[in-house]
Amino acid sequence: MSFSVTAPSTRQKWIAGILVIGYALITLLPLIWIVATGFKSSPDAIAYPPKIVFDPTVEGYVNLFTTQTRLIDGNAEAVEDLPWYEKLVRERGNTIVGPSRFSERFFNSVIIGFGSTFFAIVLGTAAAYAFSRFKVPLKDDLLFFILSTRMMPPIAVAIPIFLMFRNLGLNDTHAGMILLYTAVNLSLSVWLINGFIDEIPIEYEEAALIDGYTRFQAFYKVVLPQAATGIASTAIFCLIFAWNEYAFAVLLTSGTAQTAPPFIPTIIGVGGQDWPAVAAGATLFLLPVMVFTILLRKHLLRGITFGAVRK
Amino acid sequence: MAQIRIENVRKEFGAFTAVQSSSFTVEDGEFFMLLGPSGCGKTTTLRMMAGLELPTSGKIYIDGEEVGMKPASKRDIAFVFQMFALYPHMNVGKNMSYPLISQGMPKADVKKRVLEVAQILGIDHILNKSVGGLSGGDRQRVALGRAIVREPKAFLMDEPLGALDAEFRERMAEELRALHDRMGATTVYVTHDQLEAMQMGDKIVVMNHGVVEQFGVPQDIYDWPATKFVANFIGSPPMNFLDFHGIIGSGFDAVDLAGCKISIPEMREGAEGDLTLGVRPEHIHFSDTSEYRGQVVATEYLGTDQIVTLETPNGEVKARIASSVAVAAGEIIGLEFDSRTLTVFSGPKGHALRSSANEKVLAHG
Numbered sequence: 001m002s003f004s005v006t007a008p009s010t011r012q013k014w015i016a017g018i019l020v021i022g023y024a025l026i027t028l029l030p031l032i033w034i035v036a037t038g039f040k041s042s043p044d045a046i047a048y049p050p051k052i053v054f055d056p057t058v059e060g061y062v063n064l065f066t067t068q069t070r071l072i073d074g075n076a077e078a079v080e081d082l083p084w085y086e087k088l089v090r091e092r093g094n095t096i097v098g099p100s101r102f103s104e105r106f107f108n109s110v111i112i113g114f115g116s117t118f119f120a121i122v123l124g125t126a127a128a129y130a131f132s133r134f135k136v137p138l139k140d141d142l143l144f145f146i147l148s149t150r151m152m153p154p155i156a157v158a159i160p161i162f163l164m165f166r167n168l169g170l171n172d173t174h175a176g177m178i179l180l181y182t183a184v185n186l187s188l189s190v191w192l193i194n195g196f197i198d199e200i201p202i203e204y205e206e207a208a209l210i211d212g213y214t215r216f217q218a219f220y221k222v223v224l225p226q227a228a229t230g231i232a233s234t235a236i237f238c239l240i241f242a243w244n245e246y247a248f249a250v251l252l253t254s255g256t257a258q259t260a261p262p263f264i265p266t267i268i269g270v271g272g273q274d275w276p277a278v279a280a281g282a283t284l285f286l287l288p289v290m291v292f293t294i295l296l297r298k299h300l301l302r303g304i305t306f307g308a309v310r311k
Numbered sequence: 312m313a314q315i316r317i318e319n320v321r322k323e324f325g326a327f328t329a330v331q332s333s334s335f336t337v338e339d340g341e342f343f344m345l346l347g348p349s350g351c352g353k354t355t356t357l358r359m360m361a362g363l364e365l366p367t368s369g370k371i372y373i374d375g376e377e378v379g380m381k382p383a384s385k386r387d388i389a390f391v392f393q394m395f396a397l398y399p400h401m402n403v404g405k406n407m408s409y410p411l412i413s414q415g416m417p418k419a420d421v422k423k424r425v426l427e428v429a430q431i432l433g434i435d436h437i438l439n440k441s442v443g444g445l446s447g448g449d450r451q452r453v454a455l456g457r458a459i460v461r462e463p464k465a466f467l468m469d470e471p472l473g474a475l476d477a478e479f480r481e482r483m484a485e486e487l488r489a490l491h492d493r494m495g496a497t498t499v500y501v502t503h504d505q506l507e508a509m510q511m512g513d514k515i516v517v518m519n520h521g522v523v524e525q526f527g528v529p530q531d532i533y534d535w536p537a538t539k540f541v542a543n544f545i546g547s548p549p550m551n552f553l554d555f556h557g558i559i560g561s562g563f564d565a566v567d568l569a570g571c572k573i574s575i576p577e578m579r580e581g582a583e584g585d586l587t588l589g590v591r592p593e594h595i596h597f598s599d600t601s602e603y604r605g606q607v608v609a610t611e612y613l614g615t616d617q618i619v620t621l622e623t624p625n626g627e628v629k630a631r632i633a634s635s636v637a638v639a640a641g642e643i644i645g646l647e648f649d650s651r652t653l654t655v656f657s658g659p660k661g662h663a664l665r666s667s668a669n670e671k672v673l674a675h676g
Contacts, residue, residue: 203396206363209383210390211457212413225400 037279045275060276064102068094105263113243116181120238124189132197146187154184155247174257181242189234196230232296260285313374313464314339320369322355329355331521342491344512345501352521353501361390361467389458391468395450397442403453404438410461428460447475465497505545517541535669539661542589550589553625558583569624571603574650576668582657594649595630601645
């Protein structure tokens, strides 16, 4: 069997292009559907056959952020003076009685997601540096032990963790969730970052030591900038896990520290099946990780392929 | 600038002994070569001087001060790595100013000093370039620049020319030596290339299996090797070894080789059993009158010289003779040795026996 090394022909390029676009459409369709549903009115959202063309409305977003109640007749305020979102709600005979809990839950997700990522990266980098550079007794066994914490699905230990959290008073607390996600992510971050630091020749640090810097300065000023790519891609993986985690969030949070994933489905139950509001919540929930990933996209690509080629 | 003294330094990595109780002194301003095959402990010795490894036992003095256990950052020395180890996330100028910044030198002074050094090395036009795109030679110069800016007590270099291609290596070697002569800085240089060591060094230490085999000026080491290892490692082709069985007593001035009497420098010590007569290729001459004979196996033409390989009763020898002499394979030729230059080796480790010719060299080796 031989491989062609000539440039692809125009026809081959077309075929490749169609395949890629087709694949992208298939994978992106659910996302497009979610974003579109967020801008539909309730009847449009459940219309059959599904509506591709529809009148866009922000009703879903208004519903997502507000708590409403049925408007009792005789409440004759001047409709013109009301803000635009109240008018929108009035059209369906409702009135806004206050904000919903969505922004709170969303903020919980931000604190817990980014908080646990921060700790997983800081602790992971410190441990990885030590494993990579110092003579750690039983190094290989320790690394294997750290990896072995990933060998079963985390949810398998849900009940012991639930009991522990209850006894320690960590149920439904931000600290508890940050602790849990940090613990789950730590093995990933130690292993990935260890690989990245191993790739950095030790001579750079030695040069810095000779140049009159302490070991910590050498780590901070020479190793860290070079490991930044790897650390950034590890951070994305950690954040995506913590951000999307559903099972533990359902089990361990219910109020104060509830994150967005268990909250969004609860919208369905409030005043009928409000699919546009659910879709609006899902859309907003996707944004931070998307923005974070796009910002670090270059690093991510380099990070994934980093170390694949031996120098 | 400073003198560096190594006293009984020993380094073990677990069960492996990298350096066995070594002692030597690098005088102030010397260009000092640590020479040996790979794995002989020369780099470990250098790293111990730098503070990148701590000795298992023994003492290291820089400028009279014991520094064996001091961290590298406190020793005020510069180190040039084989792979240069330029910080890849900084440009040339930043790389060179890095050692100065750690000392808290004011920014304006740093800039002035870096420019000064860059001009000496001829790299002032690339100060703003990233180190990634530089040629091997320029990287080498930047690495040197980073070492020089700080005016350290000593320069330690770990095969700094090893990563350059052959053509460039020669030029950098000259540049390096010229730079040393200009600055007069104590320099310790690790290499496995005996030619480089002879060409550049004021003094050479030859190491093997973690042991210092000999220590002295290049010519003494070449002419009067202390061991068979040194004799074999230095010189190209290396010293010839003629093995024989016999007795040598103090005061002898000849040995018996296959029934022929070969005169040697007057011996100062004796030995018996399996002995070896060492002779450099250029000290073998063809002579019709000589009774000691060898058969030509091969010739190698090298321009002005040729290397003639001969089979003798005591093993194969290589002779360096003028190209003008016509030699054909199969020919049987009488051989004569410069008696003043011969060395006799004995014992399991092949130590040179002291004679009137080499006793001065061996006394301090």
